[in-house]
Structures are given as C-alpha cells and as structure tokens.
Amino acid sequence: MARMKFLCDADRCIECNACVTACKNEHEVPWGMNRRRVVTLNDGKPGERSISMACMHCTDAPCAAVCPVNCFYTTADAVVLHSKDLCIGCGYCFYACPFGAPQYPKVGNFGSRGKMDKCTFCAGGPEADGSKEEFEKYGANRLAEGKLPLCAEMCSTKSLLAGDSDVIAQIYKERVSRRGYGSGAWGWQTAYRESIAT
Amino acid sequence: MAKFFAHMRLIAGVLALALIVAMPAPVWAQQPSSVNPTAEAVKEQQLLQQLNTIQGRGTIPDVKSYVLEHPAGREWREFHNVTLKWIGGVAIIGMLLILIVFYLWRGPMRVKSGYSGISVLRFDMLERFVHWLTATTFVVLGITGLNITFGRALLLPWMGPEAFSTWSEWGKYTHNYLSFAFTIGVVLMFLMWLGRNLPTAADVEWLKLGGGMFDRDNSTHAPAHKFNAGQKILFWLIVLASAAMIISGFMLLFPFYSGLTVGNMQLAEIFHGVVGVLFVALILGHIYLGTVGMEGAFGAMSDGNVDLNWAKEHHNLWVKDEIQTSGTKREAMRPAE
Numbered sequence: 109m110a111r112m113k114f115l116c117d118a119d120r121c122i123e124c125n126a127c128v129t130a131c132k133n134e135h136e137v138p139w140g141m142n143r144r145r146v147v148t149l150n151d152g153k154p155g156e157r158s159i160s161m162a163c164m165h166c167t168d169a170p171c172a173a174v175c176p177v178n179c180f181y182t183t184a185d186a187v188v189l190h191s192k193d194l195c196i197g198c199g200y201c202f203y204a205c206p207f208g209a210p211q212y213p214k215v216g217n218f219g220s221r222g223k224m225d226k227c228t229f230c231a232g233g234p235e236a237d238g239s240k241e242e243f244e245k246y247g248a249n250r251l252a253e254g255k256l257p258l259c260a261e262m263c264s265t266k267s268l269l270a271g272d273s274d275v276i277a278q279i280y281k282e283r284v285s286r287r288g289y290g291s292g293a294w295g296w297q298t299a300y301r302e303s304i305a306t
Numbered sequence: 307m308a309k310f311f312a313h314m315r316l317i318a319g320v321l322a323l324a325l326i327v328a329m330p331a332p333v334w335a336q337q338p339s340s341v342n343p344t345a346e347a348v349k350e351q352q353l354l355q356q357l358n359t360i361q362g363r364g365t366i367p368d369v370k371s372y373v374l375e376h377p378a379g380r381e382w383r384e385f386h387n388v389t390l391k392w393i394g395g396v397a398i399i400g401m402l403l404i405l406i407v408f409y410l411w412r413g414p415m416r417v418k419s420g421y422s423g424i425s426v427l428r429f430d431m432l433e434r435f436v437h438w439l440t441a442t443t444f445v446v447l448g449i450t451g452l453n454i455t456f457g458r459a460l461l462l463p464w465m466g467p468e469a470f471s472t473w474s475e476w477g478k479y480t481h482n483y484l485s486f487a488f489t490i491g492v493v494l495m496f497l498m499w500l501g502r503n504l505p506t507a508a509d510v511e512w513l514k515l516g517g518g519m520f521d522r523d524n525s526t527h528a529p530a531h532k533f534n535a536g537q538k539i540l541f542w543l544i545v546l547a548s549a550a551m552i553i554s555g556f557m558l559l560f561p562f563y564s565g566l567t568v569g570n571m572q573l574a575e576i577f578h579g580v581v582g583v584l585f586v587a588l589i590l591g592h593i594y595l596g597t598v599g600m601e602g603a604f605g606a607m608s609d610g611n612v613d614l615n616w617a618k619e620h621h622n623l624w625v626k627d628e629i630q631t632s633g634t635k636r637e638a639m640r641p642a643e
Contacts, residue, residue: 289342
C-alpha cells in the first residue's frame with residue numbers, strides 16, 4: 109500500500125489559491141471553513157514565499173492521539189480520517205495539530221463548535237465509498253475512484269504534489285537537481301519526522 | 307532608383323547587424339542555470355528554530371489560519387496524554403489511599419462527651435443552598451471533566467464508541483453550561499463566608515495542635531470559631547482554585563476570543579487540567595471529613611443542625627461567642643426530636 113503525502117514545492121507556489129477554491133468546490137465545504145489554505149510569508153517583501161497547507165496526514169497523528177473519544181483512524185494508504193458521528197466537537201485536535209488543519213462549523217456558542225471537518229486527502233470517511241451520506245459529511249471520495257486529491261491535480265505550476273511518498277519525493281528530488289535549488293518539503297519534518305535532502 | 311533602394315537595404319542590414327552584435331547578451335545566456343531566485347526567502351528550519359512557529363498572511367477571514375506551522379502542539383499533546391494523566395492519577399488515587407489509610411488508623415472523630423440531645427443551628431438555609439449549589443455543580447463538572455482526560459482509557463473500552471461519544475458529548479454540554487451555575491455558587495460562597503475565614507489568633511493554636519485530627523483518643527480539642535484553621539485553608543484553596551478554573555475555563559469556553567492564540571488556548575487547557583485534578587483531590591478530602599471522617603458533622607449541611615456537644619468540642623469559640631451569649635441565637639438551640 110502507498111503512503112500518501114502532500115508536498116508543496118514552495119519555490120513554485122504562486123499563491124493563486126486555485127487549490128483552495130478547487131477543494132471548497134469539490135467537497136462543497138461550507139462557508140467559513142477551509143480545508144486548504146495558502147499562507148504567504150514575508151508578504152510584499154523581497155524573498156516572499158507562499159505555501160499551500162492542509163492536513164498533512166501525519167505519521168502518529170497528534171489529533172488522533174489527543175481525541176477524547178478516539179474518533180480518528182488511519183487508512184491503509186496512511187490517510188488520517190475521522191468519524192463525524194463520534195466527534196464531540198471539543199476542539200482538542202486543533203490545539204494538538206501543528207498545521208491548524210481541523211475546522212469547526214460553529215464559532216463561539218460557548219465552545220460548542222459542531223463536528224470537526226478537515227482535509228480527507230479526497231478519501232471520504234467511514235461511510236460506504238461514494239455514498240450520498242459520505243459525500244454530505246466528508247465530501248468527494250476521489251481516492252476510491254482511483255484519482256488523486258483535486259488540489260494537487262489541478263495545481264497550475266505543479267507546486268502542490270499529492271500521492272505516494274516515494275513517488276512525489278522522487279519527482280521533487282529530480283526537480284531540485286535539475287533547477288539547482290529547493291527549499292525542502294515544508295512541514296515534512298514536523299509531520300513525518302523526516303525530510304527530503306535538497 | 308532600384309539601385310538606391312538596394313544600397314539603402316544593405317546599409318540598414320549592416321546597421322541592424324551591428325546593433326545586434328553590440329547589444330549585451332540576454333541575462334539567461336550569461337548566468338549559470340543553478341541561480342536560486344528564492345535564495346533570500348525564508349527557510350523552514352530557520353524559522354522553526356528561531357520562533358518555533360511560522361506565521362504569515364492569508365486571504366481568508368480566519369486569522370488563526372495564517373499560522374502555517376506550530377509544532378508546539380506536540381508538547382501540549384505530551385502534556386495532555388502523559389503528564390496530566392500522571393498528575394491526575396497520583397493526586398486522586400493518592401488522596402483516596404491516604405483517606406483509606408487515615409480512616410483505618412484513626413477511625414471517625416468521635417464526640418468525646420456523647421450527644422447532648424440539644425441541636426444548634428450551624429448553617430442556615432442560604433448557607434446550605436449556596437454550599438449545595440457549588441457542591442452539586444462541582445461533582446458534575448468534576449466527573450464530566452475527568453471523562454475528557456480519562457474516559458477514553460477507562461470508559462470507552464467497555465461502553466463502545468457510539469455510547470461513549472453520546473455520553474461524552476452530553477457531558478461536554480453539561481460541563482460548559484453548568485460552569486455558570488458553579489461560578490455563581492463560588493462567588494456567593496466567597497462573599498457569604500469571607501468575613502469568617504480571615505485568620506485569627508485561635509488559628510495558630512489550632513494548627514499547632516493539628517486540629518486534634520491525629521489524636522486517636524479524641525481528647526485534643528483545638529480552639530476554633532465558626533470555621534477552624536483547616537476549614538479556612540480549605541476555603542482559600544477553593545477560592546483560588548475556583549478562580550483559576552473559572553478564568554481558564556471561560557478561555558476554553560470562548561476559544562480564540564479577542565485575539566487568543568492557539569498557544570494561549572493550550573496554556574489555558576494545561577492550567578484547567580492541572581488545577582482541576584488537584585481540586586478534585588482536595589474536595590475528596592473535604593467530603594471525607596464532612597461525612598464518614600467525623601461523627602456528627604454531616605448534619606451541619608443536611609438539615610443545618612449539629613449537636614451542642616459536637617459544637618463545643620470542635621468549635622468552642624463559636625459556641626461561646628455566638629450561641630451561648632447571644633439571646634437571639636438561643637432560639638436556635640432546641641432539643642432534637
């Protein structure tokens with residue numbers, strides 16, 4: 109089985125936010141929530157850099173570790189998913205997540221939050237693959253259809269890569285050796301305790 | 307005429323050629339291919355080492371999403387999953403063990419001179435109402451709070467995921483909303499009993515005698531007003547712990563309100579968790595002394611009455627100053643049925 113990961117080639121990201129839009133549209137993510145976002149560092153200054161970020165589907169995921177009701181599970185492809193039927197909306201996964209991935213439909217309301225929502229690596233949830241219930245709760249299940257996450261598939265500069273760790277790491281390494289520079293796989297050290305030497 | 311045009315074409319051609327040759331070569335032709343156009347841009351490891359967080363700017367209204375990376379969640383996870391469980395386990399199980407050992411060694415504190423049959427009103431209706439408002443909400447808050455930390459390990463395996471989630475979700479709502487009732491209870495209790503919990507000379511004597519708690523003959527009677535020094539310490543610990551719980555609790559109840567960052571939220575949870583488990587351990591000791599630990603004490607908070615001999619032995623100054631010398635308070639003394 110594959111070990112699915114995201115890799116954002118920060119030297120290529122042009123902050124077009126198409127990944128953000130594609131994700132929202134594909135999964136019909138409600139207003140006010142973003143499973144993916146683009147963060148720009150040193151905005152407007154020399155050496156500006158943008159990185160597209162969502163759930164990194166960590167190895168030994170912190171969200172799963174701190175969840176008081178154990179609603180997270182990891183698929184055979186190492187994608188970190190959760191059950192909205194079990195989630196109690198306590199917000200602890202957001203406190204533990206190094207990437208700010210978990211999202212909640214309600215703000216305030218004495219901390220009631222509602223069921224957590226996050227990037228599923230386009231792999232749906234515990235319901236039957238491609239079912240109506242699955243789509244309503246978790247969005248499209250592209251992985252079950254043999255497709256990769258839409259954000260990376262339609263990235264205009266191919267900055268965002270999604271797929272098996274070995275394959276995308278190889279693509280990135282070749283890219284770096286051809287162009288002669290690379291700022292590394294952002295977030296990998298934090299998420300997987302390993303990085304790609306550049 | 308045609309010849310003139312041919313000359314002109316030749317001159318123009320030569321000029322154009324000269325211009326191209328004289329022009330500087332394009333930039334790409336001169337530089338090696340390995341120049342890094344983002345060389346001066348920030349590096350991930352460098353930012354994490356310097357700040358332990360990477361913060362930028364985004365284009366969506368959710369300001370907290372502008373934090374790109376925040377590995378401190380890892381320390382919080384370690385605290386929540388390991389440290390807090392140890393602190394809580396040691397504090398609560400340790401307190402229970404101490405109480406059991408103390409009970410086996412000491413037994414309940416007896417009324418040495420026996421019951422007189424005369425009841426004295428110790429806590430009036432308002433005092434009992436405020437006490438039980440605080441106490442019942444505390445017990446529910448304590449159980450639902452401990453469930454968040456210990457439920458997954460202790461309850462989930464035998465309740466099953468669905469039942470445990472339903473119970474935990476209702477527990478969360480109960481915890482969130484009862485916090486307001488608890489806050490009111492604590493504030494009223496603080497105002498009501500503040501004057502009686504200021505230190506007096508008798509407290510020093512009481513503490514020197516250990517409150518008579520360690521005298522198995524029950525013959526040591528340390529001086530005390532309405533509240534003895536131990537009860538005063540308990541009162542102040544409850545006030546301080548409640549203040550800590552209320553402040554950190556309201557931060558958790560209104561997450562990210564008015565610029566609270568994820569780091570602030572983690573700190574609030576750490577504070578709430580540590581003070582919470584210690585608070586539970588403290589109240590276990592209080593419950594013990596108010597029930598099985600001391601004969602004749604529970605009546606003070608059930609119907610409000612205690613036996614006169616109990617009052618004389620445990621709160622002699624209170625009996626002397628407020629019960630026997632006060633004409634109006636004398637009405638409060640009546641024989642038990």
